Each structure stands twice: as structure tokens, then as C-alpha cells.
Amino acid sequence: MLAETICSAASAAGLGIAAVTAYRKRFLTAARIAAYSLVPIGLVLTGVVEWLAGIAFKPSVWLGFGVLGVAWLLFMTTRAIERRGGGSRKERKAAARAAQGDAVAPTASAPTLGAGAPAGRTRPQPKKQAASAEQGEDFDDIEAILKKHGI
Structure with missing residues (x-):
């Protein structure tokens, strides 16, 4: 009223x-x-x-909104944890098998490096070498631009 x-x-x-x-x-x-x-x-x-x-x-309506809020919070929390943890259970099991060396040999579609090593098993470059290689490429580009303009 x-x-x-x-x-x-x-x-x-x-x-x-x-x-x-x-x-x-x-x-x-x-x-x-x-x-x-x-x-x-x-x-x-x-x-x-x-x-x-x-x-x-109506208190029951507000209780329903509260339950919906808790459900939304749980959903978003589980999604955040899943994204942070590396994906689904199936993906984590596959990653664990690959880490233990029980992984299946690479197929024809998977690229290999060397004597049949999977592509994901390459040795990482030290950070200093990677950074200096990138800087060298950047300076080469800059030098080419300066030469193009006669500087």
C-alpha cells in the first residue's frame, strides 16, 4: 500500500x-x-x-538470494583454483605421467627433437642468453631503420 x-x-x-x-x-x-x-x-x-x-x-526470498550467492561464490572459487592448478583432473594425470616418464611415445603428428624426445622436454635457455639474443635482434632492427633514413 x-x-x-x-x-x-x-x-x-x-x-x-x-x-x-x-x-x-x-x-x-x-x-x-x-x-x-x-x-x-x-x-x-x-x-x-x-x-x-x-x-x-519475505525472509525466504532473501534466504534464496543468499543461497544463490553462495553457489555463485563456490562456482567462481572452483574455476579460479582449476585455472591456477593447471586444468582438469585428466590434464593433471597426463602431466604427472609425463613427468614420471610413463608417457606414450610421440606420434607422427607430434614434433620431436633429436632422438625421439617429446617437444616439451627441451632444455630451457639460460635467461641471460635469451635476453641478449632478443636485445641483439632489437638493435639490428633499430640499426636497419636508422640506415634506411640515412642516420
Whole structure:
């Protein structure tokens, strides 16, 4: 009852402002204000306000929202842990087998390095060598650009 009264008062006030705006010869703005002010009374007449008020004041509805929030929190937490941990259970088992050396020999589609070693088993370059190689390439590019412009 209180919500319907507030919506009706808001609509009446909006229509009053629209009338004053129309009196000042701003008809487009007045029509827009009138449209906005008719929305609350339309919601009251369709029963939406009563439905929303019924939802807002029922403890069981708020308990349901709480349960949905907990479900969402659990879902997002498990997704974050899964992404951080390296994927699904199947992927972790395959990675564990590969680490123990029980992995299946590479197939024709898998690239090999050397005497049949899987592609993932290469020795990493030391960081200093990789960084200096990248810097050398960058300087070569810069030198080529400078020579192109005659500098």
C-alpha cells in the first residue's frame, strides 16, 4: 500500500513538472517528462509494484538470494583454483605421467627433437642468453631503420 502511494505521488509530481515545462513552450521535453512520470503509475496498475514489495519483505526470498550467492561464490572459487592448478583432473594425470616418464611415445603428428624426445622436454635457455639474443635482434632492427633514413 505504501509503495503504491509513493509511486502515485511520484507520477503526479512528474506530470506537474511536465505541465510547467509545456507552459514554457518546451513541448518535446514536456512529453519526455510525462512519459517518465507515467511509468510508476503503470507499474502500480500492472501489479509489478505489489509483486516486488512481496519479494522484498519475505525472509525466504532473501534466504534464496543468499543461497544463490553462495553457489555463485563456490562456482567462481572452483574455476579460479582449476585455472591456477593447471586444468582438469585428466590434464593433471597426463602431466604427472609425463613427468614420471610413463608417457606414450610421440606420434607422427607430434614434433620431436633429436632422438625421439617429446617437444616439451627441451632444455630451457639460460635467461641471460635469451635476453641478449632478443636485445641483439632489437638493435639490428633499430640499426636497419636508422640506415634506411640515412642516420
